[in-house]
Amino acid sequence: MRHLFVALFGLLLGAAAAGVLLYYNPVTDTSAAVPGRADRLLRYSLPDQVLEFSLGEVAELLGQSAGDDPLWEDTINRTAVLGLVLNDDVDQPAAIASRLMAASADTDLLLHGVVVSDYWLVTIPGEGSLFVRAESNVWPFLKRTLVPVWYFDRPWQGPAEYRPTVGPGPDNTARVLGLSGVFGDQDGSAVERYNVTALDPVNRSAAVVGELYLHLPGLQVAAQD
Amino acid sequence: MKIVLLLAILAGFGGTLAGAHFLPVTHARLPSLTSVVANGGRAEKFLIRLPADRLSVTDGQAGGIRSVGARGVMALPAQFASESLRVEHFKVRDAEGSVIGVAARHWGTTTEGLTTTWSILIPSRGALLLSAAGEARGAVDRALQSAGHRAGSEWSGELAVTLTPTDGSSRVTSGGGEFDDLAGSYTETWTLTGVIDSGELRGTIELNTVTNRL
Numbered sequence: 274m275r276h277l278f279v280a281l282f283g284l285l286l287g288a289a290a291a292g293v294l295l296y297y298n299p300v301t302d303t304s305a306a307v308p309g310r311a312d313r314l315l316r317y318s319l320p321d322q323v324l325e326f327s328l329g330e331v332a333e334l335l336g337q338s339a340g341d342d343p344l345w346e347d348t349i350n351r352t353a354v355l356g357l358v359l360n361d362d363v364d365q366p367a368a369i370a371s372r373l374m375a376a377s378a379d380t381d382l383l384l385h386g387v388v389v390s391d392y393w394l395v396t397i398p399g400e401g402s403l404f405v406r407a408e409s410n411v412w413p414f415l416k417r418t419l420v421p422v423w424y425f426d427r428p429w430q431g432p433a434e435y436r437p438t439v440g441p442g443p444d445n446t447a448r449v450l451g452l453s454g455v456f457g458d459q460d461g462s463a464v465e466r467y468n469v470t471a472l473d474p475v476n477r478s479a480a481v482v483g484e485l486y487l488h489l490p491g492l493q494v495a496a497q498d
Numbered sequence: 499m500k501i502v503l504l505l506a507i508l509a510g511f512g513g514t515l516a517g518a519h520f521l522p523v524t525h526a527r528l529p530s531l532t533s534v535v536a537n538g539g540r541a542e543k544f545l546i547r548l549p550a551d552r553l554s555v556t557d558g559q560a561g562g563i564r565s566v567g568a569r570g571v572m573a574l575p576a577q578f579a580s581e582s583l584r585v586e587h588f589k590v591r592d593a594e595g596s597v598i599g600v601a602a603r604h605w606g607t608t609t610e611g612l613t614t615t616w617s618i619l620i621p622s623r624g625a626l627l628l629s630a631a632g633e634a635r636g637a638v639d640r641a642l643q644s645a646g647h648r649a650g651s652e653w654s655g656e657l658a659v660t661l662t663p664t665d666g667s668s669r670v671t672s673g674g675g676e677f678d679d680l681a682g683s684y685t686e687t688w689t690l691t692g693v694i695d696s697g698e699l700r701g702t703i704e705l706n707t708v709t710n711r712l
Contacts (some may be wrong), residue, residue, distance in 0.1 A: 402613065
């Protein structure tokens with residue numbers, strides 16, 4: 274019996290040590306580089322510019338309500354749909370984005386972090402539509418901001434910046450595919466950056482300002498022609 | 499005793515790390531209902547049942563009957579209210595009617611005229627992109643009127659409205675996952691069976707895709 278207790282204690286001790294290692298593991302802190310000058314910069318602000326947010330029943334992170342009509346089916350209960358208004362660089366509405374998100378099979382708490390597949394369909398009226406395929410590592414946000422403040426009641430340290438894009442393009446960039454109009458058949462890359470500007474666990478509210486940096490080399494060439 | 503403790507610590511440590519590394523994130527998957535078409539390629543049909551599968555639709559002048567009485571109406575900024583712009587979000591079903599994914603449909607004016615683009619996410623499989631010349635503004639509204647529907651009144655019947663061009667210029671491209679290296683064409687048909695007194699549409703949207711490996 275004594276051996277059993279010792280073994281159980283040892284298992285718990287080992288698991289706790291591994292948990293600490295995972296929490297402070299720098300390998301999973303991957304994020305995109307500071308984005309350079311964009312060919313197109315689109316900005317958003319949450320929650321002000323949210324048109325719609327539907328959430329899978331098992332995808333809740335912030336204790337949000339999944340709403341009256343959640344994504345409850347087994348096949349989509351780890352997904353989210355976010356409709357957004359995107360502003361241009363002078364903060365005027367310039368585009369509408371639909372973000373379809375799902376937990377990624379690349380999630381690996383030892384090597385990659387918590388990865389979300391984030392598919393943006395962006396339409397800029399009068400210009401065209403483009404698709405952004407991003408893999409976003411939300412682990413740095415979870416461990417530095419959400420978990421300590423939201424779940425462990427630690428004081429919030431103030432605004433924090435995150436650059437979650439980690440693929441699937443080279444150098445931690447998202448892939449951009451033009452679909453119609455001026456973007457038709459244009460390929461490029463993108464990086465998302467956001468700042469958590471407010472976080473209130475008591476009122477279950479958060480505020481975020483974000484930017485999507487689009488790099489479309491073909492668009493520059495077309496403009497020069 | 500020390501050996502037991504050390505082994506247990508190692509087992510707990512290693513087991514936790516192994517779990518963090520190997521624990522899979524998976525989405526429930528239903529069999530892909532594809533068929534081979536006569537001239538080569540694979541055909542797959544996606545269905546959207548209205549009103550059950552509509553998550554949201556933008557308002558504005560372009561919303562038309564598709565936003566009247568619908569749940570989850572998204573208020574466009576004033577700058578876009580009169581634009582030819584409509585964004586719709588849906589759940590997507592396979593040919594047998596089981597929900598398998600979510601989709602966004604964007605319709606609006608571009609430098610090429612009106613265009614429609616779809617982004618379909620099937621979490622267990624990947625993403626598929628559809629694009630085509632867009633239908634004329636108010637196409638569904640006008641088709642319903644010609645079938646006898648009057649604004650503000652109920653209507654029932656069966657009306658099929660195809661919203662893709664008939665010249666085969668619609669395109670299917672991959673958005674990632676197992677759809678990589680697939681390309682083809684699609685048709686989009688709205689089969690409407692009713693308009694209830696709140697103005698909400700009833701019917702089925704059929705997306706019929708035919709794709710080939712590149």
